[in-house]
Amino acid sequence: MAQGRFQQDFAVDLPLIQAPMAGVQDAALALAVNQAGGLGSLPCAMLDLETLVSELTHLKAHTCRPVNLNFFCHQVPAYDPHQQTQWRQRLQPYFDELGITSNTLPTGASRIPFDHQVANAIEPFQPAIISFHFGLPEPSLLQRVKTWGTKILASATTVAEALWLESQGVDAIIAQGLEAGGHRGMFLSTDLNTQMGLFALLPQIVAQVQVPVIAAGGISDAQGVQAALTLGADAVQVGSAYLLCTEAKTSALHKAAIQSPRAHKTAITCIFSGKPARGIVNRAMQEIGTMPNQVPAFPYASIEMGALRSQAETLGLDDFTPLWCGQNTSGCAPISATELTLRLAGLA
Template sequence: MTIADLFSIALPLIQAPMAGVQGSALALAVCRAGGLGSLPCAMLSPAQLEQELHALRAGTDRPFNLNFFCHRPPNPDPAQEAAWREALAPYYAEFAIDPAGIPSGPGRAPFSADIADLIEAFRPPVLSFHFGLPDADLLARVKSWGAKVLSSATTVEEALWLEARGVDAIIAQGLEAGGHRGMFLGDDLSTQTGTFALLPRIVQATRLPVIAAGGIADRQGVKAALALGAAGVQVGSAYLLCPEATTSPVHRAALKSPAAGHTALTNLFTGRPARGIVNRFMRERGPINPFTPAFPLATSAIAPLRSAAEKAGRTDFTHLWCGQNTLGCKELGAEELTRELMALD
């Protein structure tokens, strides 16, 4: 079974949910092309989420995907937060920022009963989760709506864990993928493998449809994934330059520059490993820093530095999420790009 059959869509392609660089416009364009458009919801307020859901329902009668995080919010550690801000003090001074005025806070919320209450009336056709799954009662509630459920696995062990808990398909997230690693059974980055090493192992180990994600940015990559047994593909970075994306001007410029050829996993911006283009902050502090507060508590202290640098046209403190393969990034409408990706004959 392909995911086209599973989700009742024309093309076995999911547009990867990319928080911070897209809203419903990108998802709707992909839906119009016959793929499964996705809305990233972890950074949306309840009012914003409801607004986007109305836009999706008004804009298409085709299936779409809502994506949520399933992390366990950490207990704030005042000592660690103070040490983190002390490490950032030279940067605050450089940009004349008063750290005393910077609020603390997570910036990203996990899936919850309150969110389920909000979205239930919209009966979303597909829900995908990152960092595991919600608690069993919440998962059962979602499935009672008739929604198909997906989640990301970065190892065979995670795939088997997801299968045992009743997901309808598994996203095999290879090491090349941009944005946050979906890893949830451990934090050892040495367990992470590339898409075309991970994909056939999960296909062999599980009975579920497996969706290949990471480094797939053109139709040749799509063909290769399908040849290795994928039931479909998930594509993210290729859409970052589309006009429907909300990718910032400095991020777009970086994607079109030679700098896009050098990405790394970093925990500096949020507290969890995520892949992005290497910038000044990553070079000076090391991409993986043990002093970074736990996800997502690192975010608030970086935000004013990002804003100040971007106003000067610089990407010093911007999380430039993207995968290792940016060759497919095109300034092309998302509907046309989707059809181009899936022109396999």
């Protein structure tokens, strides 16, 4: 593939990024993508500091190529006992069904945004690339990261978000189309009506910003990669296609759903975490609804749903599992992520 400005600016061979996917991967997937010349990513938002340092140490020992470290930048609201009680009452029939006592559940947040404590842990590694979801850290923290020489990526789901990110000095913008699996990166608005499909969003962002633009959402094969590049993307980020790769940690239940006809029916829902995210429709989404009003703010909704998920999965059920997945699984294959990356680049 022709050497474009993304490869030059980010020191990679291919204009391909493996999307960071929390819960279904660790450093092994990133390393396999790097081996093919793409940019591997490590999802860090749900890692404690000890695990984060361990993963970074592993990466440093096994590659000299850059790796994208991904963090969340959400605002953590105060825990609302009244809202949480209402949510637990809504879910009580499921707790009864699975024999779980809901009044013993924790009250803390399971996802912590990027902060100075995290920065302290990763600074010794001098990360080459960091990407942010749900906006950016506060300015002094962002400036601290920039002093390391780190390149900054961030997700935009609208033109307004892309323009704001550019004004804050990011090095490239990830244009996240509505087709993408997992959490929407939206941060300037909570209105889902602002969200567009990738091939509507991408050319609009490309026309409005000067920094490189990375296309994400619904791309699963070499033809999709080429289409995005033709529409002006400098690189492409692919997530769902990697879910069946041998280096992924995708659960057996999740893999089975991806390989079944169910994968053709995905929806955006907030019930698993409190923020909109796309996944394969399951029992919880069908019965509770995808965007009910009583869901606690992110990330507190995951307290109850996490307990239901854990118990249901011991019974072999994905009824309460967030089966994150985009709208296009046609490129998913049980092969090495190295081979899949080469396929996406049209080299295999």
